Every structure is written in structure tokens, then in C-alpha cells.
Amino acid sequence: MQAYLDCNATTNPLPEVIEAMGACLRERWANPSSVHRAGVEARHALELAREQVARLIGCAPRAVTFTSGGTEAVQRVILGAIAARPERPAIATSALEHSAVRELVQSLEARGTRIHWLAHRPDGVIDLGALDRLLADHGASISVLSLMWANNETGVVQPIAEVAARCRTAGVVLHTDAVQWVGREATNWSTLGIDALTCSAHKLHGPKGVGAIATRAGAAIESILPGGPQELGRRAGTENVAGIVGFGVAAEAARMWIDREAATAPCRSMIATLERAIVAAVPDAIVNAAASPRLWNTSSIAFPGLEAEAILLLLSERGVAASAGAACSSGSLEPSPVLLAMGLPDPVAHGTIRLSVSRMTTDREIDHALKTIPGCIERLRRSGSPAA
Ligand code: PLP
Numbered sequence: 001m002q003a004y005l006d007c008n009a010t011t012n013p014l015p016e017v018i019e020a021m022g023a024c025l026r027e028r029w030a031n032p033s034s035v036h037r038a039g040v041e042a043r044h045a046l047e048l049a050r051e052q053v054a055r056l057i058g059c060a061p062r063a064v065t066f067t068s069g070g071t072e073a074v075q076r077v078i079l080g081a082i083a084a085r086p087e088r089p090a091i092a093t094s095a096l097e098h099s100a101v102r103e104l105v106q107s108l109e110a111r112g113t114r115i116h117w118l119a120h121r122p123d124g125v126i127d128l129g130a131l132d133r134l135l136a137d138h139g140a141s142i143s144v145l146s147l148m149w150a151n152n153e154t155g156v157v158q159p160i161a162e163v164a165a166r167c168r169t170a171g172v173v174l175h176t177d178a179v180q181w182v183g184r185e186a187t188n189w190s191t192l193g194i195d196a197l198t199c200s201a202h203k204l205h206g207p208k209g210v211g212a213i214a215t216r217a218g219a220a221i222e223s224i225l226p227g228g229p230q231e232l233g234r235r236a237g238t239e240n241v242a243g244i245v246g247f248g249v250a251a252e253a254a255r256m257w258i259d260r261e262a263a264t265a266p267c268r269s270m271i272a273t274l275e276r277a278i279v280a281a282v283p284d285a286i287v288n289a290a291a292s293p294r295l296w297n298t299s300s301i302a303f304p305g306l307e308a309e310a311i312l313l314l315l316s317e318r319g320v321a322a323s324a325g326a327a328c329s330s331g332s333l334e335p336s337p338v339l340l341a342m343g344l345p346d347p348v349a350h351g352t353i354r355l356s357v358s359r360m361t362t363d364r365e366i367d368h369a370l371k372t373i374p375g376c377i378e379r380l381r382r383s384g385s386p387a388a
Helices: 015-027 037-057 070-084 099-110 128-141 160-170 241-259 265-281 308-317 337-341 346-350 363-382
Strands: 064-067 090-093 115-117 142-146 173-177 196-200 211-215 298-302 352-356
Touching (some): 015 241, 037 211, 064 070, 070 099, 070 142, 070 173, 070 196, 070 211, 090 099, 142 160, 160 173, 265 363
Parallel strands (some): 142 173
Antiparallel strands (some): 064 211
């Protein structure tokens, strides 16, 4: 038995996604910018996918720009926003962002860009009072504020609508990295007042290497790379039509699931069951950000005194796929910067693993994880395995 509880890393493409991509590669492989019939058919497939992704986000199809994934999408928005308004050279962001944002911003900071790091509360939620003060003092020099909607490691959800209202008053472009949000919760673009939202197909049962930016008309975000008229001049380069078609099919399936009443209830109870049972069986286990507003699919659990990597390897041997965040998966024993920024003590951050499910996760997978995890922790404790 295998339990795949690493859905924030990626999700399996749906059978209908694979089917649509295969058909596209066989029959719609022409360049969608070509004027001949085959090109026009590829263009139609692309535009249908744009409508499907737009419906999932709740925006107009014209607002959607396809990219090569979430990483490209977030970097295009941030770099495009500072390029658009040189008179506002500063950026605001949080220390809790995915490395796609954090490392871009750190590299800009190293080259002299002024970065305002947003204050957050111990529960990982942005401090709105501190944001008000920041915007009052420095808002006129900030071009873009980038804040993720839901955190990939802890699932903590930020008050995006409240932040959007404040950014609008201050004339600051608000970008939200919604890679972990879109496809899991309703997005309601039109009521939020966001300037740019970014998402990625492979987190919602679509293919890897495809993402999208939704941009409010008139938002001060420039195209950063010249070279072609594609995507309404916003992103040069021949489109990955098959990937985009797969994204469209995955987006449509996610939207239909979200639209069904109480669609997320069984999944919410999956994570709650998992957390309750683990804490009951391993009394010193800690659910990180337990009291914070959290995405229904993510649990960040610490086993203080153990090393996450040792836990993950033993779990993997016993058929449970989980994760500990980017640093651990690359073979480093450095604890996650996000968990450290939240103020977790070192032994807690070192011993934290992430369990993340999707709407396709089965009860059998949860049962298998429940039977496996406490035994693995006990075995590691008994063997005195790598302490932090
Ligand atoms: N932003 C967040 C919050 C993510 O979780 C990820 C991927 O894990 C990304 C951005 C990058 O997306 P992609 O893998 O499509 O480049």
C-alpha cells in the first residue's frame, strides 16, 4: 500500500488531462500564431484553455497570461511591476514566501533594491496594523507588495482581501502567489481587488511546467522580455499548447469540484483525522500553526528531537510519501526558513514534516498513513536516530 501525502509538491495529472494533452500533441501541434488552418485550430485549443483557467479564477479570459509555471509567473509580476514604475523602486514582501519569491527578492536586495519585510504574528499571519504603518510611511516608494495566499509548508492563509484594500489606497500593486490556493478553494477574483494573481497547473492535477498570471486591466506591470507578440504581448515565445490544454482541463475539473456544495468537507476531515490520531499516538507531536487560518489540505507536524529527513526516509520505506519543504528535499539538513521565520525553535523546525492531500486522496491512503507514522516515530526514538 502506498499513501501519497505530498500534494503541495505536486499532484498526479488526471486521466482526462493526459488524454487531452496526447490528443493535442497528435492533432493540434501547429504553431498557434500561424494563419493556416492547423494554426487556427491550435489557437482555438489555446483560447478554450484560457477560458477554462479564467473561469476557475473568476476573471476575464483576456486577463490570463500563460507561463512556464509558478516560478516564472511570480518573477514576471514582481520584476514587471518594478520595471513599470521606476519612481517607486521598493518592494514589500514577507519572509514566509516560497523560495520563488523570497530568493528573487533577496537577490534584488543584494543588488541594492529596498525591500520592506512585512511583519507577521507568531501564527504566521501578516500583521495588518504593521502593514498600515508601513504603507503610511513608505507606501509612495513601493511599487509592488507580494504576499502568498496560502503557504506551501504550513497551509497558513493570509487575509488577501484586507491587504488588497490597503494596497489599492496606497497605489501599490498587490501580487498574490496563489499557487497553493487556486484549485483548492474558490478564488472570486472580481471581489478581491488583487492586481495580479499567479498559479500553477501541477498543483491542481494538471501538467508540470505550465502556470498562469491573472492581471487586472491597467495594473502597472510591464512585460519584462521582448521577442514576440504572444499572449497579447505580455509573454514572448511560442506557447506550450499541449501543457496549456492540460491546464485548462484540470482547471475545469477543479472548478466543478469547488462549485459543488461543501466540496471540501471530506478533505477537511481527512487532515483533522490525521492530526488528531498522530497527536494522540505521539503525545509530544506538535501541529504547527494549529490555531491559524489554514488551507484544508496541509498539515505541518513536528516531532521535536528527530530529524525530518530520517522520518521521511523511513516513511518512504513503509509506503508513505511526505515532505519537509525545499531545503530537506535537496539533501540539506537546514531547517525551513519559513518555519524559522515563524519563530519555531530549532529542534521543532528540524523535526517538522509536511503532510498534504488533494481531493483525489483516498481514505485508504489516510488509514495507511495513520497506521504507519506513529510506529516510525517510535522506532526512530528507540534507535536514538539523528537528533536535531
Ligand atoms: N509558489 C508556491 C507557493 C509554490 O508552492 C510553488 C511550488 O511549489 C511555486 C510558487 C513554484 O511553482 P512551480 O513549481 O510551478 O514553478
